[in-house]
Amino acid sequence: MPxxxxxxxxxxxxRYACENQRASLWISAFLFLVGIVYGVLIAFIxxxxxxxxxxxxxxTIPLWVLTLGNSLMGVLIAVMAHIGITLVAWMMAKAxxxxxxxxxxxxxxxxxxxxxxxxLPALAFNSAATTIQNPGTTAMPLLYLxxxxxxxxxxxxxxxxxxxxxxxxxxxxxxxxVVLFAAFTASIMIIA
Numbered sequence: 001m002p003x004x005x006x007x008x009x010x011x012x013x014x015r016y017a018c019e020n021q022r023a024s025l026w027i028s029a030f031l032f033l034v035g036i037v038y039g040v041l042i043a044f045i046x047x048x049x050x051x052x053x054x055x056x057x058x059x060t061i062p063l064w065v066l067t068l069g070n071s072l073m074g075v076l077i078a079v080m081a082h083i084g085i086t087l088v089a090w091m092m093a094k095a096x097x098x099x100x101x102x103x104x105x106x107x108x109x110x111x112x113x114x115x116x117x118x119x120l121p122a123l124a125f126n127s128a129a130t131t132i133q134n135p136g137t138t139a140m141p142l143l144y145l146x147x148x149x150x151x152x153x154x155x156x157x158x159x160x161x162x163x164x165x166x167x168x169x170x171x172x173x174x175x176x177x178v179v180l181f182a183a184f185t186a187s188i189m190i191i192a
Contacts, residue, residue: 006114009157014165017107027110031078034113034120039074041124042131043067049128051135058132078113085109088184089159092177098167108162115158119151156182 005013017023043066046058053061086109090102122144129138156178163174 003114006111006158007154009154009161011161011165013111014108014162017111017162018104018166023107023110027082027107030110030113031082032075034116035075035078036071037074037117038077038120038124039069039071040067041120042070042074042128045125045128046070046132049132049135049137051132053132055133082106082110082113085112088181089163089177092180092184093163093167093169095180096169096173096177098163098169098173098177101166104166105162108166109159112155112158112162115154116151118147118154122148 017026043063046053046066047063050058052058058066086102086106089105089109090100093105094100122140125140125144129135129140159181160174160178163169163177164171167174167177169177
């Protein structure tokens with residue numbers, strides 16, 4: 001399975017995730033990749049913004065400590081996000097009349113994680129800006145928002161393919177499940 005197929009949103013990728021024994025290794029790799037990239041981005045953005053982290057000036061914290069700590073937390077966040085995505089996708093699949101198949105959704109949702117890579121700079125910036133005190137600047141670079149939009153669009157298109165493969169629903173029902181997923185997730189993010 002070429003990795004580019006994930007970004008081309010080919011259904012074969014999600015069938016591979018459901019059927020191949022090595023798919024779990026790829027899921028673990030994707031969790032680590034997304035978590036580490038997220039953590040590294042947070043560390044560099046924190047260093048760029050300056051200020052203090054828990055009363056300690058960020059400039060005095062070695063970059064490797066900042067990167068390692070944020071990467072460990074990033075992997076944990078990626079694992080929790082993967083579980084959350086799986087459960088919400090399962091609820092929405094059941095809501096539109098799908099069979100559920102939680103294990104298949106767990107496997108295919110792991111393959112959705114790389115699709116979120118373009119959105120990580122915006123997420124990392126928000127996390128970094130909220131964790132530091134007295135930052136030098138808090139203006140998000142303009143490029144981050146279109147990248148976040150691209151990441152969301154890729155993720156939702158991938159979710160559509162994953163639900164089509166795992167739930168075997170009609171295209172309209174699958175699209176409705178994706179819309180429900182997006183609405184639910186957006187409402188939670190607005191509250192938080």
